[in-house]
Amino acid sequence: MTARVHIYDTTLRDGMQREGLSLSVGEQLQVAVRLAEFGVEYLEAGFPASNPKYGELFNLLEREDLGATRLAAFGMTRRRNTAASDDPAMRGLAESFAPVITIVGKTWDLHIEKVTRVSREENLRMIEESVAFLVAQGKEVVYDAEHFFDAYGAHPDYALDCLRAAEAGGAAWITPCDTNGATLPTRVAAVMHDVRAALPGAALGIHTHNDAECAVANSLAAVDAGARLVQGTINGYGERCGNANLVSIIPSLAVKMGYEVLEPERLAELTALSNFVAETANLQPDNWAPYVGLNAFAHKGGMHQQGMNADARSYEHIDPATVGNARRVLVSELSGRGTIVAKARELGIDVEEDPGRIPGILARLKDLEHQGYHFEVADGSFELMLERETGVYEPLFVLESFRVITEKRADGRVETEATVKIAHDGERLVATAEGNGPVNALDAALRIALEPRVPELRDIHLVNFKVRILDETKGTGAVTRVLLDSSDGHDTWGAIGVSENVIEASWEALLDSLEHGVRRIARARATAAG
Incomplete structure (x- = not known):
C-alpha cells in the first residue's frame, strides 16, 4: 500500500512574513479557496485574534466551503504560570470554528531562558497542558517544536522530552521545526531517525526554512526518515530566505518518491497555482523555478535540443505536462539544424521541403544574434525572420x-x-x-x-x-x-x-x-x- 504524505500549507501565515508581501483580506480569501480546490489537506490561516485583518479573514472563511481541506488556526502555548483554561489566547483558539489548532512551543534553552524565562519543568507543563486543553475542546492539534534541531544539538534528551510532552497531551501531529533554516539534509535525516525511534507511536511532521537553501531537501529527507506531514508555502514565500517550497516538494514526493500526496489529476494544476499565487501577491513568477518556471523545460543548447528530438527523457527529468508546464525550444546562436526544424515545425513553417535553406537560416540567425538580437525571448520576431528567409513573408503594410x-x-x-x-x-x-x-x-x-x-x-x-x-x-x-x-x-x-x-x-x-x-x-x- 502506498504511504500518504499530508500537505500543510502555511502561505497565509508564514508566507506573509516575506518582506514586501501583503495581501488584502479579499486576496487572502482567493488564495485560500484556490488552495482548497487544489487539494491541500491542511490550510493554516494565521492567528484569528492577532489583528483585525486575520479576524475578518476567519469570519469570511467560516462561511466558505473548503471541501475536504481542514482549516488550521495558529497560536502559542499558554502563558507561564497560567492555567490553559484561564489564558485568553488559548480560549480564543478553543472557541475558533477551525477544526485544527497549531500551537508552537519552545524547545531550545536559549529561548526558554531568555525569551519565555521559565524553568525547563514549567516549559514542559506549558506544552502538555496547552495541547491537552485544546484536545479536550475537540480540536485536532498540530504541535510545532520551534528551533528543534538547534535544541537537539544542544540538549537532545530535553528536546525529546518536549516532544513527549506534546504526545502526552494528545497532539495529532508533532512537528520538529528547523526555524533558523540552518540545518543540512544529512543532519535532518539523522535527527528525525532519532525522533522516530524515541516516539515510535507519534505521527511526525516537518517544518523547515530556507536560510541554507536546503528547505526542500530537508523536508524530503525528513519524509524519508518517517515524517508524514510536510509544512510549507506556495513558491517558498516566507521570512528571510523563505519557507520550504511546496511547489517543489509536492511533485518530488509524488513523482520521484512514490508517495500518495494529492488527487492524481491535481498535480497538473501546479504551474497554474504557482502563477496564481504569485500574481495575486503582485510578485513576478520565478521563470527559473523548478517544475513550474517558464524556463524549467526550456532547451537552448544545440546538443541538448538534438537529444530532445531523439528522446525527451535525455534532458527532461519529468514530462512537463505532469505539473501543467510545457516544453520550450529556445532559438539562439547555440542552435543547430534540429532546433531550426523543431521550432519551424512548432510554428507551422515548412523548412524541410528544401533542406538547403536550413544552413542559410542558421547563418542568418547567428549573424543577427551577433548584432545583438536575442530570439529566445522574441518568438514573434523569430517567426517573422523564418518567414522572410523561406520567402513566405507578407508584410502587414x-x-x-x-x-x-x-x-x-x-x-x-x-x-x-x-x-x-x-x-x-x-x-x-x-x-x-x-x-x-x-x-x-x-x-x-x-x-x-x-x-x-x-x-x-x-x-x-x-x-x-x-x-x-x-x-x-x-x-x-x-x-x-x-x-x-x-x-x-x-x-x-x-x-x-x-x-x-x-x-x-x-x-x-x-x-x-x-x-x-x-x-x-x-x-x-x-x-x-x-
Whole structure:
C-alpha cells in the first residue's frame, strides 16, 4: 500500500512574513479557496485574534466551503504560570470554528531562558497542558517544536522530552521545526531517525526554512526518515530566505518518491497555482523555478535540443505536462539544424521541403544574434525572420516613412507627436497621433491608420517594454536592444529590435509585435471557425 504524505500549507501565515508581501483580506480569501480546490489537506490561516485583518479573514472563511481541506488556526502555548483554561489566547483558539489548532512551543534553552524565562519543568507543563486543553475542546492539534534541531544539538534528551510532552497531551501531529533554516539534509535525516525511534507511536511532521537553501531537501529527507506531514508555502514565500517550497516538494514526493500526496489529476494544476499565487501577491513568477518556471523545460543548447528530438527523457527529468508546464525550444546562436526544424515545425513553417535553406537560416540567425538580437525571448520576431528567409513573408503594410517630434515646453510639459506614412493594399495612408512617448505615439498613429482595415489590432496590447544598452563604452552612441511583450488576452509573445537609434529599435520591435499578433489572432479565429 502506498504511504500518504499530508500537505500543510502555511502561505497565509508564514508566507506573509516575506518582506514586501501583503495581501488584502479579499486576496487572502482567493488564495485560500484556490488552495482548497487544489487539494491541500491542511490550510493554516494565521492567528484569528492577532489583528483585525486575520479576524475578518476567519469570519469570511467560516462561511466558505473548503471541501475536504481542514482549516488550521495558529497560536502559542499558554502563558507561564497560567492555567490553559484561564489564558485568553488559548480560549480564543478553543472557541475558533477551525477544526485544527497549531500551537508552537519552545524547545531550545536559549529561548526558554531568555525569551519565555521559565524553568525547563514549567516549559514542559506549558506544552502538555496547552495541547491537552485544546484536545479536550475537540480540536485536532498540530504541535510545532520551534528551533528543534538547534535544541537537539544542544540538549537532545530535553528536546525529546518536549516532544513527549506534546504526545502526552494528545497532539495529532508533532512537528520538529528547523526555524533558523540552518540545518543540512544529512543532519535532518539523522535527527528525525532519532525522533522516530524515541516516539515510535507519534505521527511526525516537518517544518523547515530556507536560510541554507536546503528547505526542500530537508523536508524530503525528513519524509524519508518517517515524517508524514510536510509544512510549507506556495513558491517558498516566507521570512528571510523563505519557507520550504511546496511547489517543489509536492511533485518530488509524488513523482520521484512514490508517495500518495494529492488527487492524481491535481498535480497538473501546479504551474497554474504557482502563477496564481504569485500574481495575486503582485510578485513576478520565478521563470527559473523548478517544475513550474517558464524556463524549467526550456532547451537552448544545440546538443541538448538534438537529444530532445531523439528522446525527451535525455534532458527532461519529468514530462512537463505532469505539473501543467510545457516544453520550450529556445532559438539562439547555440542552435543547430534540429532546433531550426523543431521550432519551424512548432510554428507551422515548412523548412524541410528544401533542406538547403536550413544552413542559410542558421547563418542568418547567428549573424543577427551577433548584432545583438536575442530570439529566445522574441518568438514573434523569430517567426517573422523564418518567414522572410523561406520567402513566405507578407508584410502587414509597406512603410513610406515615419516621423516623431518631441517638444519640451517652458512650463515643463512634454508632448510627443508621431506621423506614419504607409501603404496598405495599394492605398497610401497617413496618420498622426500624440502619445506619452515616441513608442506610444507611433503605436497610436499606426492604429489610427490600420485598425479600420485590420481589426485584429484592437485585441493586441503592449504588456512589457524593456531597453538595454549593448555596448556601454560607446555611451549615447551605443547599440540599443528593445524588447516588447504583447498579449491578446490569452497568449503573450515577444518581439525585438536592435539599432543605434532607440526609436528605430523600438519601431522594429513594435512592428514585429503587431505583425505577429495579427497573424496569430487570424490563425486562431480561422481554426475556431473550422
